[in-house]
Amino acid sequence: MLYFVPTPIGNLLDISFRSLEILKACEVLICEDTRVSKSLINLLNSKYSCSIKPQLFLSLHSHNEEEFLKQISEDLFQKEVVCVSDAGMPAISDPGNFLIKFALENNIAFEVLPGANAALVALVSSGFCEKEFIFLGFLSNKGTSRQKDIEKLLNYPFASIVYEAPSRVLSLVQDIAKIDAQREIFAIKEISKKFETKFKNKAKKLANELEKSNLNGEWVLVISAREDANFKQNTLCEQDILELDLPLKTKSKLLSKMSGKNAKEIYSKLLLSEN
Known part of the structure; x- marks a missing residue:
């Protein structure tokens, strides 16, 4: 067993x-x-x-x-x-x-077996858990991929849970503050340990707090949902692209970016489907 x-x-x-x-x-x-x-x-x-x-x-x-x-x-x-x-x-x-x-x-x-889980402890502790949430784990470490991850989580209409290393937690909050200084964030380190510490503030103020704090330990951050009540998450599916009046090569490139699949293979399949 x-x-x-x-x-x-x-x-x-x-x-x-x-x-x-x-x-x-x-x-x-x-x-x-x-x-x-x-x-x-x-x-x-x-x-x-x-x-x-x-x-x-x-x-x-x-x-x-x-x-x-x-x-x-x-x-x-x-x-x-x-x-x-x-x-x-x-x-x-x-x-x-x-x-x-x-x-x-x-x-x-x-x-x-059920048991200890840092993400859920952080979510409940944050007070952001109304109904829906998303767990993102660790974001990309650096570069444009990390920036895209941050922009994406700030657009979610529900709370986002993120794990972060002590060496990057401050820069993460600073990067969020550059985009949305007023976004509310809950941060907790060393869950269930002797020196468990909680922080909750708007991004810009939280960045200032963390600059003066001991950042050693394992961190979990919960970023509050986007507050715009009229915000609708735009989604584009494969069928939407197939229905566009575009050349097959253009469609192939768009589908490749969406799926991560090889553009040439997609083009070949589209070509076959039209014959």
């Missing part, structure tokens, strides 16, 4: 009783970083006087997911297998999604 078990994001007390029971029965532990997971197991064994002793540790991270799945046998899952990330819910901005897909495609029984 395969289990996906959330681990504490700060406080060891965040581990659930059920998670402990499954970890105690674990024979194979699939983890992001074996050193981090072994340290966590030692802490849990000490705090809860339990005996978590996996026979085998396997490393699954963002750089080896495809290769990992090529090498493992389905027979492995006849044992009690647990997948964890370094902290929080597997597959949420952490490894695990490839393994979920593998299990679904190969009819491998699995369970995902």
Whole structure:
């Protein structure tokens, strides 16, 4: 049986009783970083006087997911297998999604346990959670891609949740302030840890606050929804482009930009469809 078990994001007390029971029965532990997971197991064994002793540790991270799945046998899952990330819910901005897909495609029984998740803690703490929200994880690191990500999130008609590194959190808020100085932002660092800290202010004022603050730690930001009640998100679908009175090559280029697919391949298909 395969289990996906959330681990504490700060406080060891965040581990659930059920998670402990499954970890105690674990024979194979699939983890992001074996050193981090072994340290966590030692802490849990000490705090809860339990005996978590996996026979085998396997490393699954963002750089080896495809290769990992090529090498493992389905027979492995006849044992009690647990997948964890370094902290929080597997597959949420952490490894695990490839393994979920593998299990679904190969009819491998699995369970995902509920548990600690930084994005939801931040969203509820922000007071921005009215109905809809979007989770964006980490934005692009730099360049025009990052700028486009920021412009996009500021146009959403609902709250946006973003993870950010301490080295980039200030520049992110400053970049938002350049576009919309009055946009309200909630920022929280070190969730569930001893030095958990919350900030909430308009972008320009928050940037000034952060300039004077210790930025070390793991950050989650929740950016409030666009306030323009008359704002409508414009969407353009493939059919809209196909119906335009444009040359096939132009349509192909537009469709390529939308889908990320090769423009020449799209052109060839369009050409065939017209014959």
